[in-house]
Amino acid sequence: MSNISRAFDDKAFEWEHYTQTPAGRLREFLNWHYLQPYLPPPSATILDVGAGTGGLGIMLAKAGYTVHLLDISEKMLAIASQKAASHRLTLFFHHTDLTNFVPPEIRFDVICCHTVLAYVSDAAATIQQMAKWLKPNGILSVVFVNRHADVLKSALRKADWRSAYQQLSSSSACADLFGVPRKLYDAxxxxxxxxxxxxxxxxxxxxxxxxxxxxHENWHHNQAELEALIQLETAASSLAPYQRIGRYGQIIARLMK
Incomplete structure (x- = not known):
């Protein structure tokens, strides 16, 4: 078992708890909201790489898609399986890493790769591998941890000028929950x-x-404030300079071969 898979197994229940926090729910909602317009009609086949405890996969299955979940954490997939069963949904589970994954005898219409690049050794090879699993003109959704966000968080939230200065040139950081290094990217x-x-x-x-x-956490327990926040987030999400200062970036791309 790799250090990464062990860390994910050890923190599987904590991760599931995080996905139910206001910050976790907001992230999941926004990723889903931005992906939806580019999804093909229901019944298409979708692979969720680094599926975790299955939040996105459950939403896709509820919408009528055939969903495959891939993750290196057996415990996270077990939680995802329990959730799918509780919703009476059929999903396909693959406990392996990207390099050892043998896809079914199909190509996928859509692949979701959300915050996976933070934990792989070769992001270029990972993207090229996923291209081989997609149908021509298939959709890839990539969510990455934004390297600019650590600088802004240290400076604006913590007034930690020294850390912010060091983070200007940093391309990695320790994942808060999992306690392992993760890579940071810019768009x-x-x-x-x-x-x-x-x-x-x-x-x-x-x-x-x-x-x-x-x-400020006024949006955590106030529905009106949450709705106002979502209105602001979605309006600013594709506008410069705001789209490149988020905690995460999400890029939707189409395979052109």
Whole structure:
């Protein structure tokens, strides 16, 4: 078992708890909201790489898609399986890593790769591998941890100027929950990796643009404030400069071969 898979197994229940927190629910909602317009009609086949405890996969299955969940954490997939059973949904589970995954005798219409690049050794090879699993003109949704966000969080939320200065040139950080290193990216790097693998970007969004940089939590328990926040987030998500200062970035791309 690798250090990464062990860390994910050890924190599987904590991760599931995080997905139910206001910050976790907001991230999941925004990723889903930005992906939806680019999904093919229901009954298409979708692979969720790094599916975790299945939050996105459950939403896709409820919408009528055939969903495959891939993750290196057996415990996270077990939680996802329990959730699917509780909703009486059929999903396909693959407990392996990207390099050892043998896909079924099909190509996928859509692949979701959300925050997986933070934990792989070769992001370029990962994207090129996923291109081989997609149908021509298939959709890839990539969510990455934005390297600019750590600088802003240290400076704006913590007034920690020294850490912010050091983070200006950093390309990795320790994952808060899992306690392992994760890689940080900017949108320009991801866009180049996609272009090298014959993908054409069709949309780019910032995710959690505002909430990570202050300590106000009025939106956690106030529905009106949450709705106002979502209105702001979705309006700003594709506008410069806001789309590139979110905690995460999300790029939707189409395979052009």
């Amino acid at each position: 320009e790097t991801i866009l180049q990796l996609l272009a090298d693998a014959h993908f054409k970007p069709v949309a780019e969004y910032g995710v959690r643009i505002f909430t990570d940089y202050h300590e």
